[in-house]
Amino acid sequence: MANKLLNFKVDNLTDAELSVVNKIIENPEFFISRTITELAKEYYVSESTITRLAKHLGFQNIKKLQMHIYNRAHFLNQNYETNDSLNLKSIANNMRVYYSYSIHETVDNIDLNALDGLINDLIIKKRIFIFGIGSSYLACRVLNSNLNLIGYTSFSTEDIHALMVMIQNITPDDLLIIFSRSGRTKEVQNVIALAEKLNLVMAIITSNHDLKQQYSFKHFISFEIHSEDKQRFPAVSSKIVQMLVADIIFNSILKINPRLNAKILAANDLTEQWNNIDKK
Template identity: 25%
Template sequence: MKSKHVHYRVKSIYDDLTRSERKIAQLVLNEPEKVIKMTASELAKASDTSPASVIRFCKSIGIPSFPDLKLQLSAEKDAPVVQQYTDISPDESPEDIKNKLLGNAYQAMKETIQLVDDETLTSAIQLISAAPFIYVYGIGSSYLVAENIAQKFNRIGKVCICQPDVHLLIASLTSAPERTLFIGVSNSGETSEVLALNDLAKSRHLHTISITQFGANSLSKQADLSLQTVKSKEAELRSAATSSLTAQFILTDLLFHTYVLKNYDENMASIRTSRESVDQYKQQTTKKNSKFRQKYKTNKNKA
Protein backbone atom coordinates (compact mmCIF):
# COMPACT_ATOMS: atom_id res chain seq x y z
CA MET A 1 0.00 0.00 0.00
CA LYS A 2 1.42 3.34 -1.08
CA SER A 3 1.58 5.88 1.75
CA LYS A 4 -0.18 9.22 1.40
CA HIS A 5 1.93 10.70 4.24
CA VAL A 6 -0.84 11.93 6.48
CA HIS A 7 1.50 13.91 8.76
CA TYR A 8 2.81 16.07 5.89
CA ARG A 9 -0.67 16.62 4.48
CA VAL A 10 -2.12 17.72 7.80
CA LYS A 11 0.81 20.02 8.67
CA SER A 12 0.69 21.48 5.16
CA ILE A 13 -2.89 22.75 5.32
CA TYR A 14 -3.44 22.99 9.08
CA ASP A 15 -3.98 26.77 8.99
CA ASP A 16 -6.68 26.37 6.31
CA LEU A 17 -8.72 23.83 8.24
CA THR A 18 -11.92 24.76 10.08
CA ARG A 19 -11.90 25.02 13.86
CA SER A 20 -13.45 21.55 14.21
CA GLU A 21 -11.04 20.03 11.72
CA ARG A 22 -8.07 21.49 13.61
CA LYS A 23 -9.20 19.70 16.78
CA ILE A 24 -9.21 16.44 14.84
CA ALA A 25 -5.87 17.30 13.25
CA GLN A 26 -4.26 17.76 16.66
CA LEU A 27 -5.21 14.24 17.69
CA VAL A 28 -4.06 12.79 14.38
CA LEU A 29 -0.70 14.54 14.69
CA ASN A 30 -0.12 13.98 18.40
CA GLU A 31 -1.74 10.60 19.03
CA PRO A 32 -1.93 8.70 15.73
CA GLU A 33 -1.74 5.29 17.42
CA LYS A 34 -4.88 6.06 19.44
CA VAL A 35 -6.69 7.34 16.35
CA ILE A 36 -5.95 4.05 14.55
CA LYS A 37 -7.99 2.18 17.17
CA MET A 38 -10.95 4.58 17.14
CA THR A 39 -14.18 4.65 15.17
CA ALA A 40 -15.27 7.91 13.51
CA SER A 41 -17.74 8.48 16.37
CA GLU A 42 -15.05 7.89 18.99
CA LEU A 43 -12.66 10.32 17.29
CA ALA A 44 -15.46 12.87 17.08
CA LYS A 45 -16.14 12.50 20.81
CA ALA A 46 -12.43 12.67 21.72
CA SER A 47 -11.98 15.85 19.71
CA ASP A 48 -15.29 17.39 20.81
CA THR A 49 -16.53 17.54 17.22
CA SER A 50 -18.94 15.43 15.14
CA PRO A 51 -18.66 12.36 12.87
CA ALA A 52 -19.47 14.68 9.93
CA SER A 53 -16.45 16.82 10.86
CA VAL A 54 -14.25 13.70 10.82
CA ILE A 55 -15.40 12.90 7.28
CA ARG A 56 -14.84 16.52 6.18
CA PHE A 57 -11.36 16.42 7.70
CA CYS A 58 -10.49 13.30 5.69
CA LYS A 59 -11.70 14.96 2.49
CA SER A 60 -9.73 18.14 3.29
CA ILE A 61 -6.44 16.21 3.45
CA GLY A 62 -7.22 14.25 0.29
CA ILE A 63 -8.12 10.90 1.83
CA PRO A 64 -11.50 9.38 0.81
CA SER A 65 -12.73 8.04 4.15
CA PHE A 66 -11.92 7.53 7.82
CA PRO A 67 -11.08 3.80 7.35
CA ASP A 68 -8.59 4.87 4.66
CA LEU A 69 -7.13 7.43 7.07
CA LYS A 70 -6.59 4.71 9.69
CA LEU A 71 -4.93 2.44 7.14
CA GLN A 72 -2.57 5.26 6.15
CA LEU A 73 -1.73 6.07 9.76
CA SER A 74 -1.06 2.42 10.45
CA ALA A 75 1.30 2.20 7.46
CA GLU A 76 3.17 5.30 8.61
CA LYS A 77 3.35 4.78 12.37
CA ASP A 78 6.98 3.63 12.34
CA ALA A 79 8.16 6.18 9.77
CA PRO A 80 10.31 8.99 11.20
CA VAL A 81 9.11 12.58 10.87
CA VAL A 82 11.85 14.76 9.47
CA GLN A 83 12.71 18.35 10.30
CA GLN A 84 10.32 21.25 9.79
CA TYR A 85 10.96 24.35 7.68
CA THR A 86 13.20 26.92 9.34
CA ASP A 87 13.61 30.62 8.63
CA ILE A 88 16.84 32.59 8.60
CA SER A 89 17.57 34.51 11.81
CA PRO A 90 19.58 37.71 12.34
CA ASP A 91 23.38 37.47 12.67
CA GLU A 92 23.56 33.93 11.30
CA SER A 93 26.75 32.76 9.60
CA PRO A 94 26.87 31.87 5.88
CA GLU A 95 27.27 28.24 6.93
CA ASP A 96 24.02 28.37 8.94
CA ILE A 97 22.20 29.99 6.02
CA LYS A 98 23.46 27.31 3.62
CA ASN A 99 22.36 24.52 5.92
CA LYS A 100 18.90 26.01 6.46
CA LEU A 101 18.27 26.67 2.77
CA LEU A 102 19.46 23.18 1.89
CA GLY A 103 17.23 21.66 4.57
CA ASN A 104 14.19 23.63 3.39
CA ALA A 105 14.80 22.66 -0.24
CA TYR A 106 15.19 18.99 0.63
CA GLN A 107 12.07 19.06 2.79
CA ALA A 108 9.98 20.69 0.04
CA MET A 109 11.17 18.25 -2.63
CA LYS A 110 10.74 15.16 -0.47
CA GLU A 111 7.24 16.07 0.67
CA THR A 112 6.15 17.00 -2.87
CA ILE A 113 7.38 13.70 -4.31
CA GLN A 114 5.52 11.86 -1.54
CA LEU A 115 2.39 13.92 -2.16
CA VAL A 116 2.05 13.22 -5.89
CA ASP A 117 -0.37 10.41 -6.61
CA ASP A 118 0.80 7.91 -9.27
CA GLU A 119 -2.63 7.68 -10.85
CA THR A 120 -2.90 11.45 -11.21
CA LEU A 121 0.60 11.60 -12.68
CA THR A 122 -0.31 8.93 -15.25
CA SER A 123 -3.46 10.84 -16.20
CA ALA A 124 -1.40 14.02 -16.70
CA ILE A 125 0.98 12.17 -19.01
CA GLN A 126 -1.96 10.90 -21.06
CA LEU A 127 -3.30 14.44 -21.51
CA ILE A 128 0.14 15.69 -22.54
CA SER A 129 0.61 12.81 -24.99
CA ALA A 130 -2.73 13.45 -26.67
CA ALA A 131 -2.31 17.22 -26.94
CA PRO A 132 -1.26 18.69 -30.32
CA PHE A 133 -0.27 21.89 -28.51
CA ILE A 134 0.39 22.80 -24.91
CA TYR A 135 -0.04 26.31 -23.52
CA VAL A 136 1.41 27.04 -20.11
CA TYR A 137 1.08 30.20 -18.04
CA GLY A 138 2.10 31.59 -14.68
CA ILE A 139 2.92 34.95 -13.08
CA GLY A 140 5.98 35.98 -11.07
CA SER A 141 7.97 33.01 -9.83
CA SER A 142 5.33 30.72 -11.33
CA TYR A 143 6.28 32.09 -14.75
CA LEU A 144 9.76 30.63 -14.21
CA VAL A 145 8.11 27.25 -13.70
CA ALA A 146 5.99 27.74 -16.83
CA GLU A 147 9.13 28.58 -18.83
CA ASN A 148 10.84 25.49 -17.45
CA ILE A 149 7.94 23.30 -18.57
CA ALA A 150 8.00 24.78 -22.07
CA GLN A 151 11.77 24.46 -22.41
CA LYS A 152 11.75 20.82 -21.39
CA PHE A 153 8.90 19.62 -23.59
CA ASN A 154 9.97 21.64 -26.62
CA ARG A 155 13.30 19.81 -26.51
CA ILE A 156 11.56 16.52 -27.24
CA GLY A 157 9.35 17.85 -30.02
CA LYS A 158 6.24 18.51 -27.96
CA VAL A 159 5.06 21.98 -28.96
CA CYS A 160 4.72 23.88 -25.68
CA ILE A 161 4.05 27.62 -25.73
CA CYS A 162 4.82 29.82 -22.75
CA GLN A 163 3.41 33.26 -23.56
CA PRO A 164 3.85 36.03 -20.95
CA ASP A 165 1.36 38.35 -22.69
CA VAL A 166 -2.14 37.42 -21.51
CA HIS A 167 -3.84 39.04 -24.52
CA LEU A 168 -1.78 37.05 -27.02
CA LEU A 169 -2.39 33.86 -25.06
CA ILE A 170 -6.15 34.52 -25.08
CA ALA A 171 -6.04 34.87 -28.87
CA SER A 172 -4.12 31.60 -29.19
CA LEU A 173 -6.41 29.66 -26.85
CA THR A 174 -9.50 30.94 -28.64
CA SER A 175 -8.35 29.35 -31.91
CA ALA A 176 -6.63 26.29 -30.42
CA PRO A 177 -7.53 22.90 -31.95
CA GLU A 178 -9.30 20.07 -30.14
CA ARG A 179 -7.37 18.28 -27.35
CA THR A 180 -5.05 21.25 -26.86
CA LEU A 181 -3.86 21.38 -23.25
CA PHE A 182 -3.61 24.42 -20.97
CA ILE A 183 -1.39 24.15 -17.89
CA GLY A 184 -1.97 26.86 -15.29
CA VAL A 185 0.75 27.42 -12.68
CA SER A 186 -0.19 29.26 -9.49
CA ASN A 187 1.24 28.40 -6.09
CA SER A 188 -1.76 29.86 -4.26
CA GLY A 189 -4.24 28.58 -6.82
CA GLU A 190 -5.98 31.96 -6.66
CA THR A 191 -4.13 34.03 -9.29
CA SER A 192 -6.90 35.82 -11.19
CA GLU A 193 -5.18 35.79 -14.59
CA VAL A 194 -4.50 32.04 -14.41
CA LEU A 195 -8.07 31.36 -13.29
CA ALA A 196 -9.44 33.42 -16.18
CA LEU A 197 -7.29 31.57 -18.73
CA ASN A 198 -8.32 28.22 -17.26
CA ASP A 199 -11.99 29.24 -17.58
CA LEU A 200 -11.41 30.31 -21.19
CA ALA A 201 -9.70 27.02 -22.04
CA LYS A 202 -12.57 25.03 -20.53
CA SER A 203 -15.15 27.14 -22.36
CA ARG A 204 -13.34 26.18 -25.60
CA HIS A 205 -13.54 22.50 -24.54
CA LEU A 206 -9.76 22.25 -24.07
CA HIS A 207 -8.14 20.09 -21.42
CA THR A 208 -6.64 21.81 -18.37
CA ILE A 209 -4.07 20.90 -15.73
CA SER A 210 -3.31 22.98 -12.66
CA ILE A 211 -0.08 23.10 -10.68
CA THR A 212 -0.76 24.55 -7.22
CA GLN A 213 0.12 24.06 -3.58
CA PHE A 214 -1.69 21.32 -1.68
CA GLY A 215 -5.17 22.08 -0.44
CA ALA A 216 -8.56 23.21 -1.69
CA ASN A 217 -8.07 26.23 -3.95
CA SER A 218 -10.01 27.67 -6.86
CA LEU A 219 -7.65 26.58 -9.64
CA SER A 220 -7.30 22.98 -8.47
CA LYS A 221 -11.09 22.72 -8.21
CA GLN A 222 -11.71 24.12 -11.70
CA ALA A 223 -8.99 22.31 -13.66
CA ASP A 224 -9.63 18.90 -15.20
CA LEU A 225 -6.58 17.54 -13.39
CA SER A 226 -4.80 18.91 -10.34
CA LEU A 227 -1.09 18.42 -9.61
CA GLN A 228 -0.08 19.75 -6.20
CA THR A 229 3.12 20.55 -4.35
CA VAL A 230 3.64 20.64 -0.61
CA LYS A 231 2.34 23.80 1.03
CA SER A 232 5.45 25.36 2.57
CA LYS A 233 5.10 27.34 5.76
CA GLU A 234 5.42 31.06 4.98
CA ALA A 235 8.17 32.66 7.02
CA GLU A 236 8.94 36.28 7.80
CA LEU A 237 11.86 36.48 5.36
CA ARG A 238 9.95 34.36 2.83
CA SER A 239 12.44 31.50 2.76
CA ALA A 240 9.33 29.37 2.17
CA ALA A 241 8.87 31.15 -1.17
CA THR A 242 12.19 29.63 -2.18
CA SER A 243 11.01 26.24 -0.96
CA SER A 244 7.72 26.48 -2.85
CA LEU A 245 9.59 27.25 -6.07
CA THR A 246 11.88 24.29 -5.45
CA ALA A 247 8.79 22.11 -4.96
CA GLN A 248 7.30 23.30 -8.25
CA PHE A 249 10.53 22.56 -10.10
CA ILE A 250 10.79 19.01 -8.72
CA LEU A 251 7.18 18.39 -9.76
CA THR A 252 8.02 19.66 -13.26
CA ASP A 253 11.02 17.33 -13.42
CA LEU A 254 8.88 14.41 -12.27
CA LEU A 255 6.29 15.16 -14.95
CA PHE A 256 8.92 15.49 -17.68
CA HIS A 257 10.93 12.39 -16.83
CA THR A 258 7.80 10.27 -16.54
CA TYR A 259 6.73 11.46 -19.98
CA VAL A 260 10.18 10.82 -21.49
CA LEU A 261 10.22 7.24 -20.22
CA LYS A 262 6.93 6.51 -21.95
CA ASN A 263 8.68 6.63 -25.35
CA TYR A 264 12.28 6.55 -24.15
CA ASP A 265 14.19 5.89 -27.41
CA GLU A 266 12.27 8.47 -29.43
CA ASN A 267 12.44 11.14 -26.76
CA MET A 268 16.13 10.59 -26.00
CA ALA A 269 16.88 10.88 -29.73
CA SER A 270 15.10 14.25 -29.75
CA ILE A 271 17.08 15.41 -26.71
CA ARG A 272 20.38 14.42 -28.35
CA THR A 273 19.40 16.14 -31.59
CA SER A 274 18.46 19.37 -29.81
CA ARG A 275 21.72 19.29 -27.84
CA GLU A 276 23.73 18.80 -31.02
CA SER A 277 21.89 21.69 -32.69
CA VAL A 278 22.63 23.98 -29.76
CA ASP A 279 26.31 22.95 -29.76
CA GLN A 280 26.53 23.55 -33.51
CA TYR A 281 24.97 26.98 -33.12
CA LYS A 282 27.45 27.87 -30.37
CA GLN A 283 30.38 26.81 -32.58
CA GLN A 284 29.11 28.88 -35.50
CA THR A 285 28.49 31.89 -33.29
CA THR A 286 31.95 31.59 -31.74
CA LYS A 287 33.56 31.51 -35.21
CA LYS A 288 31.60 34.55 -36.37
CA ASN A 289 32.47 36.49 -33.23
CA SER A 290 36.12 35.53 -33.61
CA LYS A 291 36.19 36.73 -37.22
CA PHE A 292 34.45 39.96 -36.23
CA ARG A 293 36.93 40.64 -33.43
CA GLN A 294 39.87 39.91 -35.75
CA LYS A 295 38.48 42.21 -38.43
CA TYR A 296 37.84 44.95 -35.88
CA LYS A 297 41.38 44.60 -34.52
CA THR A 298 42.85 44.77 -38.04
CA ASN A 299 40.86 47.89 -38.98
CA LYS A 300 41.78 49.52 -35.69
CA ASN A 301 45.51 48.89 -36.33
CA LYS A 302 45.22 50.33 -39.84
CA ALA A 303 43.58 53.45 -38.44
Protein backbone atom coordinates (compact mmCIF):
# COMPACT_ATOMS: atom_id res chain seq x y z
CA MET A 1 0.00 0.00 0.00
CA ALA A 2 3.07 2.24 -0.12
CA ASN A 3 1.89 4.06 -3.23
CA LYS A 4 -0.82 5.65 -1.05
CA LEU A 5 1.66 7.30 1.29
CA LEU A 6 1.80 10.47 -0.79
CA ASN A 7 -0.41 12.38 -3.18
CA PHE A 8 1.53 14.27 -5.81
CA LYS A 9 1.53 15.27 -9.46
CA VAL A 10 4.56 14.17 -11.45
CA ASP A 11 4.55 17.36 -13.53
CA ASN A 12 4.99 19.49 -10.39
CA LEU A 13 8.24 17.81 -9.33
CA THR A 14 11.78 17.81 -10.70
CA ASP A 15 13.53 14.57 -11.62
CA ALA A 16 15.60 14.78 -8.43
CA GLU A 17 12.48 15.30 -6.32
CA LEU A 18 10.74 12.37 -8.02
CA SER A 19 13.70 10.14 -7.24
CA VAL A 20 13.36 11.08 -3.56
CA VAL A 21 9.61 10.35 -3.65
CA ASN A 22 10.33 6.90 -5.08
CA LYS A 23 12.88 6.26 -2.32
CA ILE A 24 10.33 7.29 0.31
CA ILE A 25 7.74 4.93 -1.13
CA GLU A 26 10.24 2.07 -1.36
CA ASN A 27 11.33 2.39 2.28
CA PRO A 28 9.19 4.73 4.39
CA GLU A 29 10.73 3.48 7.65
CA PHE A 30 14.17 4.68 6.56
CA PHE A 31 12.81 8.09 5.60
CA ILE A 32 11.03 8.50 8.92
CA SER A 33 14.02 7.56 11.07
CA ARG A 34 16.85 9.56 9.47
CA THR A 35 18.06 13.16 9.56
CA ILE A 36 17.94 15.28 6.44
CA THR A 37 21.74 14.96 6.14
CA GLU A 38 21.54 11.16 6.22
CA LEU A 39 18.66 11.17 3.73
CA ALA A 40 20.51 13.42 1.29
CA LYS A 41 23.56 11.14 1.42
CA GLU A 42 21.49 7.98 0.89
CA TYR A 43 19.36 9.48 -1.88
CA TYR A 44 22.32 11.14 -3.69
CA VAL A 45 20.67 14.57 -3.66
CA SER A 46 21.28 17.83 -1.83
CA GLU A 47 19.56 18.72 1.42
CA SER A 48 17.94 21.67 -0.35
CA THR A 49 16.30 19.23 -2.81
CA ILE A 50 14.62 17.40 0.07
CA THR A 51 13.56 20.68 1.66
CA ARG A 52 12.04 21.89 -1.62
CA LEU A 53 10.29 18.56 -2.10
CA ALA A 54 8.63 18.88 1.31
CA LYS A 55 7.34 22.34 0.38
CA HIS A 56 6.19 21.22 -3.09
CA LEU A 57 4.21 18.43 -1.43
CA GLY A 58 2.49 20.99 0.82
CA PHE A 59 4.49 20.59 4.04
CA GLN A 60 6.26 23.35 5.97
CA ASN A 61 9.44 21.37 6.41
CA ILE A 62 10.99 17.90 6.32
CA LYS A 63 9.84 17.11 9.87
CA LYS A 64 6.21 17.72 8.91
CA LEU A 65 6.62 15.45 5.89
CA GLN A 66 8.20 12.73 8.03
CA MET A 67 5.34 12.94 10.51
CA HIS A 68 2.83 12.62 7.66
CA ILE A 69 4.60 9.53 6.32
CA TYR A 70 4.69 8.00 9.80
CA ASN A 71 0.99 8.61 10.44
CA ARG A 72 -0.05 7.49 6.98
CA ALA A 73 2.03 4.30 7.07
CA HIS A 74 0.65 3.48 10.52
CA PHE A 75 -2.92 4.06 9.34
CA LEU A 76 -2.46 1.85 6.27
CA ASN A 77 -0.87 -0.95 8.29
CA GLN A 78 -3.58 -0.83 10.93
CA ASN A 79 -6.56 -0.69 8.61
CA TYR A 80 -5.60 -2.15 5.25
CA GLU A 81 -3.35 -5.14 5.96
CA THR A 82 -4.49 -8.61 4.86
CA ASN A 83 -3.17 -12.08 5.68
CA ASP A 84 -3.07 -15.49 4.02
CA SER A 85 -4.69 -17.47 6.80
CA LEU A 86 -7.48 -19.81 5.69
CA ASN A 87 -9.65 -19.38 8.79
CA LEU A 88 -13.02 -17.74 8.35
CA LYS A 89 -12.22 -14.73 10.52
CA SER A 90 -9.19 -13.83 8.38
CA ILE A 91 -11.12 -14.25 5.15
CA ALA A 92 -13.89 -11.99 6.45
CA ASN A 93 -11.29 -9.43 7.55
CA ASN A 94 -9.63 -9.49 4.13
CA MET A 95 -12.98 -8.78 2.47
CA ARG A 96 -13.52 -5.89 4.88
CA VAL A 97 -10.09 -4.52 4.01
CA TYR A 98 -10.67 -4.72 0.26
CA TYR A 99 -14.06 -3.03 0.51
CA SER A 100 -13.18 -0.34 3.04
CA TYR A 101 -9.92 0.55 1.32
CA SER A 102 -11.57 0.98 -2.07
CA ILE A 103 -14.46 3.02 -0.71
CA HIS A 104 -12.36 5.35 1.45
CA GLU A 105 -9.59 5.90 -1.08
CA THR A 106 -12.05 6.47 -3.93
CA VAL A 107 -14.08 9.02 -1.98
CA ASP A 108 -10.92 10.79 -0.80
CA ASN A 109 -9.29 10.94 -4.24
CA ILE A 110 -12.10 11.09 -6.80
CA ASP A 111 -11.91 14.01 -9.25
CA LEU A 112 -15.00 15.98 -8.24
CA ASN A 113 -14.73 18.36 -11.20
CA ALA A 114 -14.66 15.44 -13.64
CA LEU A 115 -17.55 13.79 -11.83
CA ASP A 116 -19.56 17.02 -11.88
CA GLY A 117 -18.95 17.34 -15.61
CA LEU A 118 -20.25 13.82 -16.22
CA ILE A 119 -23.36 14.41 -14.09
CA ASN A 120 -24.20 17.69 -15.84
CA ASP A 121 -23.74 16.07 -19.24
CA LEU A 122 -25.83 13.08 -18.26
CA ILE A 123 -28.71 15.35 -17.24
CA ILE A 124 -29.02 16.98 -20.66
CA LYS A 125 -28.47 13.94 -22.90
CA LYS A 126 -31.44 12.34 -24.64
CA ARG A 127 -30.35 8.75 -24.16
CA ILE A 128 -27.82 7.02 -21.94
CA PHE A 129 -26.08 3.82 -23.01
CA ILE A 130 -24.18 1.97 -20.26
CA PHE A 131 -21.76 -0.89 -20.92
CA GLY A 132 -19.71 -3.18 -18.73
CA ILE A 133 -18.84 -6.85 -18.53
CA GLY A 134 -18.45 -9.27 -15.65
CA SER A 135 -18.59 -7.66 -12.22
CA SER A 136 -18.58 -4.19 -13.80
CA TYR A 137 -22.00 -4.89 -15.26
CA LEU A 138 -23.48 -4.87 -11.77
CA ALA A 139 -22.84 -1.12 -11.56
CA CYS A 140 -24.29 -0.68 -15.05
CA ARG A 141 -27.52 -2.36 -13.97
CA VAL A 142 -27.72 -0.27 -10.79
CA LEU A 143 -27.27 3.03 -12.63
CA ASN A 144 -29.54 2.05 -15.51
CA SER A 145 -32.34 0.90 -13.19
CA ASN A 146 -32.17 4.10 -11.17
CA LEU A 147 -32.18 6.32 -14.26
CA ASN A 148 -35.17 4.46 -15.67
CA LEU A 149 -36.92 4.97 -12.33
CA ILE A 150 -36.81 8.75 -12.69
CA GLY A 151 -37.79 8.80 -16.36
CA TYR A 152 -34.48 8.76 -18.20
CA THR A 153 -34.17 6.87 -21.46
CA SER A 154 -31.34 4.58 -20.46
CA PHE A 155 -30.08 1.21 -21.68
CA SER A 156 -27.49 -1.15 -20.21
CA THR A 157 -25.89 -4.28 -21.59
CA GLU A 158 -22.93 -6.59 -21.12
CA ASP A 159 -23.48 -8.15 -24.55
CA ILE A 160 -20.77 -6.78 -26.84
CA HIS A 161 -22.69 -7.78 -29.97
CA ALA A 162 -25.87 -6.05 -28.79
CA LEU A 163 -23.90 -2.91 -27.99
CA MET A 164 -22.21 -2.93 -31.40
CA VAL A 165 -25.67 -2.84 -32.98
CA MET A 166 -26.90 -0.06 -30.65
CA ILE A 167 -23.76 1.99 -30.96
CA GLN A 168 -24.38 2.55 -34.66
CA ASN A 169 -27.51 4.52 -33.71
CA ILE A 170 -25.96 6.64 -30.94
CA THR A 171 -25.88 10.35 -31.77
CA PRO A 172 -24.02 13.35 -30.29
CA ASP A 173 -27.16 13.97 -28.20
CA ASP A 174 -26.56 10.66 -26.42
CA LEU A 175 -23.97 9.54 -23.89
CA LEU A 176 -22.03 6.27 -23.71
CA ILE A 177 -20.83 5.30 -20.22
CA ILE A 178 -18.37 2.43 -19.78
CA PHE A 179 -17.67 0.75 -16.45
CA SER A 180 -14.44 -1.27 -16.43
CA ARG A 181 -11.94 -2.16 -13.74
CA SER A 182 -8.96 -2.44 -16.09
CA GLY A 183 -10.24 -1.11 -19.41
CA ARG A 184 -8.01 -3.71 -21.06
CA THR A 185 -10.42 -6.47 -21.99
CA LYS A 186 -10.88 -7.10 -25.71
CA GLU A 187 -14.58 -6.22 -25.52
CA VAL A 188 -14.04 -2.88 -23.78
CA GLN A 189 -11.17 -1.88 -26.05
CA ASN A 190 -13.26 -2.67 -29.15
CA VAL A 191 -16.13 -0.55 -27.82
CA ILE A 192 -13.80 2.35 -27.07
CA ALA A 193 -12.19 2.12 -30.52
CA LEU A 194 -15.55 2.11 -32.29
CA ALA A 195 -16.88 4.96 -30.16
CA GLU A 196 -13.83 7.06 -31.00
CA LYS A 197 -14.22 6.25 -34.69
CA LEU A 198 -17.84 7.44 -34.57
CA ASN A 199 -16.93 10.52 -32.47
CA LEU A 200 -19.36 9.58 -29.72
CA VAL A 201 -19.57 11.36 -26.37
CA MET A 202 -17.93 8.84 -24.10
CA ALA A 203 -17.33 8.49 -20.34
CA ILE A 204 -15.36 5.79 -18.57
CA ILE A 205 -15.33 4.79 -14.92
CA THR A 206 -12.20 2.72 -14.26
CA SER A 207 -9.29 2.02 -11.93
CA ASN A 208 -6.81 2.22 -14.82
CA HIS A 209 -5.44 5.78 -14.72
CA ASP A 210 -3.31 5.20 -17.84
CA LEU A 211 -6.39 5.07 -20.08
CA LYS A 212 -6.78 8.84 -19.75
CA GLN A 213 -3.71 9.36 -21.94
CA GLN A 214 -4.55 6.59 -24.39
CA TYR A 215 -8.08 7.52 -25.45
CA SER A 216 -10.27 10.58 -26.00
CA PHE A 217 -12.80 10.35 -23.21
CA LYS A 218 -14.92 13.41 -22.54
CA HIS A 219 -15.39 12.24 -18.97
CA PHE A 220 -12.76 10.21 -17.10
CA ILE A 221 -13.67 9.02 -13.60
CA SER A 222 -11.20 6.85 -11.71
CA PHE A 223 -11.75 4.72 -8.63
CA GLU A 224 -9.30 3.01 -6.32
CA ILE A 225 -8.89 -0.68 -5.54
CA HIS A 226 -6.63 -2.50 -3.11
CA SER A 227 -3.35 -3.51 -4.76
CA GLU A 228 -3.89 -7.18 -3.89
CA ASP A 229 -7.33 -7.07 -5.51
CA LYS A 230 -5.78 -6.23 -8.88
CA GLN A 231 -4.58 -9.82 -9.17
CA ARG A 232 -7.84 -11.40 -8.01
CA PHE A 233 -10.37 -13.11 -10.23
CA PRO A 234 -13.14 -12.42 -9.81
CA ALA A 235 -12.40 -8.97 -8.43
CA VAL A 236 -13.77 -8.13 -5.00
CA SER A 237 -13.48 -4.45 -4.16
CA SER A 238 -14.03 -3.16 -7.70
CA LYS A 239 -17.61 -4.46 -7.63
CA ILE A 240 -18.65 -2.44 -4.61
CA VAL A 241 -16.75 0.70 -5.51
CA GLN A 242 -18.19 0.88 -9.03
CA MET A 243 -21.68 0.66 -7.54
CA LEU A 244 -20.64 3.40 -5.12
CA VAL A 245 -19.76 5.68 -8.04
CA ALA A 246 -23.05 4.78 -9.76
CA ASP A 247 -24.96 5.72 -6.60
CA ILE A 248 -23.03 8.99 -6.21
CA ILE A 249 -24.01 9.92 -9.77
CA PHE A 250 -27.67 9.05 -9.24
CA ASN A 251 -28.01 10.81 -5.89
CA SER A 252 -26.31 13.91 -7.30
CA ILE A 253 -28.95 14.04 -10.03
CA LEU A 254 -31.68 13.87 -7.37
CA LYS A 255 -30.09 16.75 -5.45
CA ILE A 256 -29.92 18.87 -8.60
CA ASN A 257 -33.58 18.19 -9.40
CA PRO A 258 -35.49 17.43 -6.17
CA ARG A 259 -38.76 17.02 -8.12
CA LEU A 260 -37.44 13.68 -9.34
CA ASN A 261 -37.98 12.32 -5.83
CA ALA A 262 -41.71 12.37 -6.55
CA LYS A 263 -41.17 9.74 -9.25
CA ILE A 264 -39.32 7.52 -6.79
CA LEU A 265 -42.11 7.87 -4.23
CA ALA A 266 -44.70 7.05 -6.90
CA ALA A 267 -42.74 3.93 -7.91
CA ASN A 268 -42.46 2.89 -4.26
CA ASP A 269 -46.22 3.31 -3.84
CA LEU A 270 -46.89 1.09 -6.85
CA THR A 271 -44.54 -1.55 -5.47
CA GLU A 272 -46.25 -1.40 -2.10
CA GLN A 273 -49.67 -1.76 -3.71
CA TRP A 274 -48.45 -4.76 -5.68
CA ASN A 275 -47.03 -6.41 -2.59
CA ASN A 276 -50.35 -5.95 -0.77
CA ILE A 277 -52.60 -7.36 -3.50
CA ASP A 278 -52.77 -10.84 -1.95
CA LYS A 279 -53.46 -9.42 1.50
CA LYS A 280 -56.80 -7.91 0.49
